[in-house]
Amino acid sequence: MEKMKLKMLYSDMRSDLDLIEKELEIAVNSSSDLLNEASLHLLHAGGKRIRPVFVLLAAKFGHYQIELIKHVAVPLELIHMASLVHDDVIDDSEMRRGQPTVKAQWNNRVAMYTGDFIFARALEYITNIQNPKAHQILSYTMVEICVGEIIQIEDKFKLDQRLQDYFRRIKRKTALLIASSCQLGAVVSGADEKTANHLKRFGYYVGMSFQIIDDILDITSTDKELGKPAGSDLIQGNITLPILFLKDSPEFRADLEYALTGNMTEDERLALVKRIRESDAIEKSKAISNRYLQKALKEIDALPASLAKKSLRDIALYMGKRKF
């Protein structure tokens, strides 16, 4: 039922989202066949376009003009796409959403400059924006995402890290971009500052909640549902919340350390993933994700009732409960 709600919600915005989709296709177009192929591969690999959706919904709290807000929705999605291609190089990922990654289909070199290219196109697109506040938010977001990529590299394969390190990472990896999407939609459409700040914090909490769910799903979903091996995060050295809950447990410590060596067989991987699924780390992580979700919903409580407000609530609830 929740899924149906989401579909209806998207259908309300269908024509504007189609416009964004076309703009994205134009944005990644170039005179290089290889770049086109790699960029379109990435674009068509899908994704829920959740960032543009948040920009559009947040814009409804001001004076909604698609021709204005597309100037932030498009670069935000481009920045997200660019960071995904570089992440796949960093994580040495072969698959994403059931499709071979750019680095797997071509190589690291092509993935590097496809990411650089899409990032450059995002920067180009941003030069169309006149609003100085919007510029400032976008620059800040880009800095934080770039810096976040590096923090992620630095924290890799370190089992002994604090929850705080994990939260800092997912903040930069996910929450900030969603927070900025909400904030920018509001700012560009001239919503008042208080509303923009509520939406920004809503996006931040939603993003934190989403990423924790994502990290849980990496363990609880099947390989088929994920479109990549379950437990990929751990194998790639990305220490997520459920792992942090288990790292000091005598039953798990040695196995987690062994998993990080990269020497696990397929059977060992499946067995370890199964044991983690059955541990209390999953429920503990879900509880934290849910706490962020509640904080998100509280932020928009203060906003006047509207279809957009209801939609934000529906998306947040749907994403908070999704199975894969």
Next chain:
Amino acid sequence: MEKMKLKMLYSDMRSDLDLIEKELEIAVNSSSDLLNEASLHLLHAGGKRIRPVFVLLAAKFGHYQIELIKHVAVPLELIHMASLVHDDVIDDSEMRRGQPTVKAQWNNRVAMYTGDFIFARALEYITNIQNPKAHQILSYTMVEICVGEIIQIEDKFKLDQRLQDYFRRIKRKTALLIASSCQLGAVVSGADEKTANHLKRFGYYVGMSFQIIDDILDITSTDKELGKPAGSDLIQGNITLPILFLKDSPEFRADLEYALTGNMTEDERLALVKRIRESDAIEKSKAISNRYLQKALKEIDALPASLAKKSLRDIALYMGKRKF
């Protein structure tokens, strides 16, 4: 003699350049051993720190404060360094200045994220700058360099391109960053707008002249002087000015096309490089570089006489005549 002048000139700025050098080392420091090693490898591979030198000299036309101008000198050099590492991946370069490149010493993956890391650090550094005009110039410069990297990829291996395409490329690859270095030094130290614009154009013309010389030297220098094979540009598919002068010549056309296939033997490469050296393309290219140099010198003619003015002139003349 010219070289001695340059040494003296640098010695005047030694303590401030040392400070920049230390800041660069701090800027590329991180908690990741691999990132540190790769970044320091790159930092110590040298380079003439020409961008900081231009920032410092331009700043002397205003109220010179090293603590202020270092905030632009450091990120400008970092942006330059980051673009070099990614360029080496794009060009598949094994050697740079007689040293193995990051991608050769490690691999494309490490080169990608070392470049991303250094770029992120440049962005972080920039957040220290309060001056909005300086921010704007730096953002614009970064966009153009990112876009330039892509144009360079798109133009690769295309023999049939116009001089205009070449000039557009080297503008983004080199001239813009030097123009911005000069302009930013002036702007941050509060020089008047007219002076800042003269310095910006000086930097632009100097940059164009430098890059043409660089492209000539890729052909006229020995492998040993270059620290990489002579004719590398052509073999990597980068079409430079001398090549554009020869592409329609019946004596050269077939050989140039063959060179671009990447199938040339070492002997064939040396023979082709020798023939290009002996052609009139070198003199024609030098003449164009010299025309840019003269335009550069004319820009600073209008500025009041000072030691800084003389130094800018000396560097421009030295770089315009350098042998490798």
